Amino acid sequence: MKYLIESYGCQLNIAESNAIELLLKGRGVDKTDNPDEADAVILNTCSVRKTAENRIWGRLGFYHAIKKKRDLKIIVTGCMAERLQDELKKDAPFVDIVIGTNKKAFIPDYILGSKEEFSDKYTFLSSYHKDGEFSSYVPIMNGCNNFCSYCIVPYVRGREVSRDVEDILDEVEGLDRKGVKEICLLGQNVNSYSASYNGKKIDFPTLLELLIPKLNNILWVRFESPHPKDFSDHLIDVIANNDKIAKHIHLPMQSGNTRILQLMNRKTTREDFITLVDKMKKKIPSLTLATDVMTGFPSESDSEYEDTLSMMEKMSCTEAFMYYFNPREGTKAEKMEGQIDESIKIKRLERLIDEQIARQKRIKQSMLPFSTIAIITGISRDEKERFLARDEHNNYFSVESNAKHKPGDVVRIYAKELSGNTFRAVENE
Secondary structure, three states: OEEEEEEOOOHHHHHHHHHHHHHHHHOOOEEOOOOOOOOEEEEEEOOOOHHHHHHHHHHHHHHHHHHOOOOOEEEEEEHHHHHOHHHHHHHOOOOOEEEOHHHHHHHHHHHOOOOOOOOOOOOOOOOOOOOOOOEEEEEOEEOOOOOOOOOOHHHHHOOOEEOOHHHHHHHHHHHHHOOOOEEEEEOOOHHHOEEEEOOEEEEHHHHHHHHHHHOOOOOEEEEEOOOHHHOOHHHHHHHHHOOOEOOEEEOOOEOOOHHHHHHOOOOOOHHHHHHHHHHHHHHOOOOEEEEEEEEOOOOOOHHHHHHHHHHHHHHOOOEEEEEEOOOOOOOHHHHOOOOOOHHHHHHHHHHHHHHHHHHHHHHHHHHOOEEEEEEEEEEOOOOOOEEEEEEOOOOEEEEEOOOOOOOOOEEEEEEEEEEOOEEEEEEOO
C-alpha cells in the first residue's frame, strides 16, 4: 500500500505531516509522490485565508477524477476539515474521511481500515522530524487563547495545550544525536507555553534554559510565532545570553496604530510595541527582526495606515510577511463596520511592499562586506558550481567554493555583494 500527502499552510501543519509520515512508515505503508501510484491521499489543509481553501477544493476535484477510474482513499484533515466538516461531507461525498485537527495522530489507523472512534483531545506525537533533513520543527504547544478579531485559528485549533517538558527534551536530544543543525520550536502563541516539570511551573524562557545545555550538534534554536504581549524581560535576557538561540526573531506587529490594534484584539499598543522593540535591540545588539503586517483592516484611516508605515521603519526588519485584510467567516472582523474597498487595500499593500523591499536592500547593503557561519542548504539551480546557504539571521547566500558540500554542512563564508535578496559569498579557506 502507498500513500501520498499534501501539506498546506503553517509550519505546524508541515510538522504534523512529517509526524504522520513517520507513523505510516512504522506501520509499513510506503510513500509516493505520484498520484497515479497512491492508494490513499491525505490533504493536510489550511483555513487561514479563503484562497487556501479554494486551492483544496481544486485538489479534491483532481483526486475525484482519479477516484472515478480506480480505488482511491481520500482523507482530508487540518484546519479546513475542522471548520467545514459538514460542508465537505455534503459537497464532496467522494471523500472517505474528514478528520479535524485533533485527530491527525490517528490517520494511519483510518488508512489501514480502523473503524474505532478516537479521542478529540489534541495528541502530541513523539517526533516531527523528516528523515534526512538538517532542520526540524518541534511543536511545543497547540491552539490559541487570544482570539484576535481577524483570526480563525482559535476556532479550528482550539484552546492552548502545552506539550510535556520531558517529551520536548527527549525529542530535541534525539534530533541532536542525529546531527540536526537547527530546530524551530512551534506554537500559535509559542511564548505563552506553560507546563509543569519536577514540581515547578515552566514558562517559555525557562523551557529554553532547560533545553540549551542539552545541545551539541544543533547550532541554532528558533521559535515561531511569539506574541508581543508575552515577550517578557526574562525571555529577552535568555535570548541575549545564549549563543544557541538565533538572534533573528519573528515579532508579529500586524498594525502600527493603537486603535487598530485594539480592534484587532492584539492586547498591545503602539507605545508598548515600540518599548519592546527598543528593549530587544538594546539587550541583543546583533538582533534582526521579521514581522507580519496587515493593511486595510476595517475602518483603518490613511493616517492610521501611515502609523504602520512608520512602525515598519522603526522596526527595520530584514524580512516581512505582508498582506491585506481578508475577512474570514466566523471571526469578529468579518462583520465590523468600515470594511475597506479592495482597491484601496491593494494600493496600501503595494506601497508597504515597495517600501519594505527598498528598506531590506538598504539594510543588507550596509552589512557588506562581512564573514559569517552558514549552513549549506543545496546547490544553486542556475549556477551548479555554487552552493546555497543560510545563516543565523535567515540571510541567504550563493557561495563559491572548491569543496564538496552536502546540505547540512556548516561553513564559514565571506559575503562580498548583494544580488537581489541573496548575498554572493566565497567560502573562507
